Amino acid sequence: MIGARMQVALAVVTVVVVGGMVGVEFAVAAFVNPIFDRLPGDNGLHARSEGGRILGRVMPFWYVTSLVLAVVWAVMTWGSDGGWAVKAGVALLASSVVMSVAVLVPINSRAVKWAQEGAPPDWKEQTRRWDRVHGVRVGVIALAFALFTVALAQ
DSSP, X not given: OHHHHHHXXXXXXXXXXXXXXXHHHHHIIIIIHHHHHXXXXXXXXXXXXXXXXXXXXXXXXXXXXXXXXXXXXXXXXXXXXXXHHHHHHHHHHHHHHHHIIXXXXXXXXXXXXXXXXXXXXXXXXXXXXXXXHHHHHHHHHHHHHHXXXXXXXX
């Protein structure tokens, strides 16, 4: 009985943590960066640089925490009816981490310095690439969240 309660508690915590992460990342993609892009002059560049600095400190921990919670949940549900959805969600979260480390973090690491050190001539192209890959990442983690929600409901 306690094991089942712990599993439900873990599932709820995982869904809440991943759901919050999806919300923040969606807000960045759908609202924050488009607003920054409409700021006059190079104010958008400065805003993106500051946003990248702040979120660049928080999001790695959020992604790792989400992934660890999901992996533990997957281990606890191994062989159960909802286990497939948790495992698929883990795979999606893991792919989002790979996407982040391979593409998004390098661009973000450069972008956080642009406000102080000056931006390269291709900064707009780099931010557009970041936005495109980030949009895919948002879709991936949203699908993971949906799968975790399905697993929780089972």
